[in-house]
Amino acid sequence: MAEYELYCFAQSGNCYRAALMLNLIGADWEPKWVDFFGTMVQRSPAYRDEVNEMGEAPVLVHGEKKLSQSGVILTYLANRSGQYKPQGEDEELEALRWIIFDNQKVNGFLGPYRFLKNFAKPAGAPPVMDAFKARALGALGIVNKRLEKTPFLVGDRPTTADVSLTGYLYYPAEEFGFDIAKDYPAIASWLQRMRALPGWAHPYDLMPGYPFGTQGYRNR
Incomplete structure (x- = not known):
């Protein structure tokens, strides 16, 4: 099991910020697809109760922590890794x-x-x-x-x-x-x-959900 899990989908720039940061710092992570446009799982009571009460993605899971809002996730990862952290x-x-x-x-x-x-x-x-x-x-x-x-x-x-x-x-x-x-x-x-930064990847290659409506990736 990866150290980090990220609830995300390929079309979301908010999710991309978090996924890109994980890749840039070389984190051990795996995506969990949010079928935002199909089943709209983010609106379900289970998602709101167990993942994010705001009904949104991204959500970063790290141990017992579940963090939402991309700015919070970026700050958390920068503080933990020491990378991309303002000094x-x-x-x-x-x-x-x-x-x-x-x-x-x-x-x-x-x-x-x-x-x-x-x-x-x-x-x-x-x-x-x-x-x-x-x-x-x-x-x-x-x-x-x-x-x-x-x-x-x-x-x-x-x-x-x-x-x-x-x-x-x-x-x-x-x-x-x-x-x-x-x-x-x-x-x-x-x-x-x-x-040019090591670990950079395009959102459609980094997160599931491309082509639109599938759980795929552009180049996988």
């Missing part, structure tokens, strides 16, 4: 600042936009989609400007802030209808730096 109070606060900005403004709008475009039935109404897209692009512009000045969000090395912000940014451009890497050159360069 000192100033870095910790700066990393937290970007994680919160990511969850609220970058992937906070990009994630729902992608969900409503690709998976929701019916798809999102045009005014809603336009509003989500505009807010997401504005936030990406802020991140791009930051990365024009520094190789990673907090400085010269990657931290939990960088792992968090990659959440939805490796998914195919056709799932958004626009190419983030093409439109934001500094983000594109940063994504290549993250991709």
